[in-house]
Amino acid sequence: MKTLIIFAHPKLDSFNGAILEAIIDELKVLQSEIRVRDLYRIGFQPVLHEDNYSEFYQTKIPADILEEQSYLLWAEQIIFIFPTWWSGMPAILKGYIDRVFSNGFAFRMIKNGTEGLLKGKKGLIIQTTGQPEQKLKPSQLTMAMETAMDYGIFQICGIDTVSHQFLYGVTLSDHATKQRMLREIRDIIQLL
Ligand SMILES: Cc1cc2nc3c(=O)[nH]c(=O)nc-3n(C[C@H](O)[C@H](O)[C@H](O)COP(=O)(O)O)c2cc1C
16 A cells, blocks of 8 residues: 655654654555655745745646645555644644645535545544643544544545544653553554
8 A cells, every 4th residue: 555654743753753653664564655754854845925825726836746746646545643733733734735735636626615636545644632632522622623634624635534543642641651552553554
C-alpha cells in the first residue's frame, strides 16, 4: 500500500516524533511504500497570500504546491500526525490544507455543493492532546475537532477516514503510558 505521511510538529524529538517513528517501523513490516512530508523540515510555506489566492480557484498552481499534490495523487492512504494546538491543528498543517487541497484538485464545485476528487484514498488521523479525555469530551471539543477534520476536510475531498485516533493527555503522561499509546498506534497500523 502506498502511504503518504504528513507530519506537523516542530520537534522530531517529541512524542509526535516517536509516533512517526513507530508508524514508519510498522509500515516497513507491512512492506508499504512510504513517503513522508515533514512540513517543518521541508520548510513548507503555509500562508495563502494574495498573489497565490487565485491558485485555490485553479488558475496557476505554484510549483511547491504541484509537488505536494503529486504526493497525494500517488498515495493510496494518507496519515496525518500532529498535536492539538488551540483545539485544532497547528497552523502549518492548516496552511498545507488551505494551499494543497485546492479547488479542482481535491474537490470541485457542482450544482448542489462540492464533489470530492480524492475518492478511493484512505485517511488516518493521529492527534495528540495535552488535556485529558475527561476534559475534552464533555466540552464537545473532541467531537468538534473530529467533525471539522473528518467531515469538513476529508469527506469533502472524498477521502475515507478509517480512523481518527486521539492520544489524550500526552503532556502529563508517564513513560509507561506513552509506550502503551505507541503500542496502540502500532496495532492500528497492522489492521489498516
Ligand atoms: C500552541 C499550543 C497550543 C496548545 N493547545 C492545546 C489545546 O487546545 N488542547 C490540548 O489538549 N492541548 C493543547 N496543547 C498541548 C499539546 O497538544 C501537547 O503538548 C502535545 O499534544 C503533546 O505532544 P508532543 O509531546 O509531541 O508535543 C497546546 C500546545 C501548544 C504548544
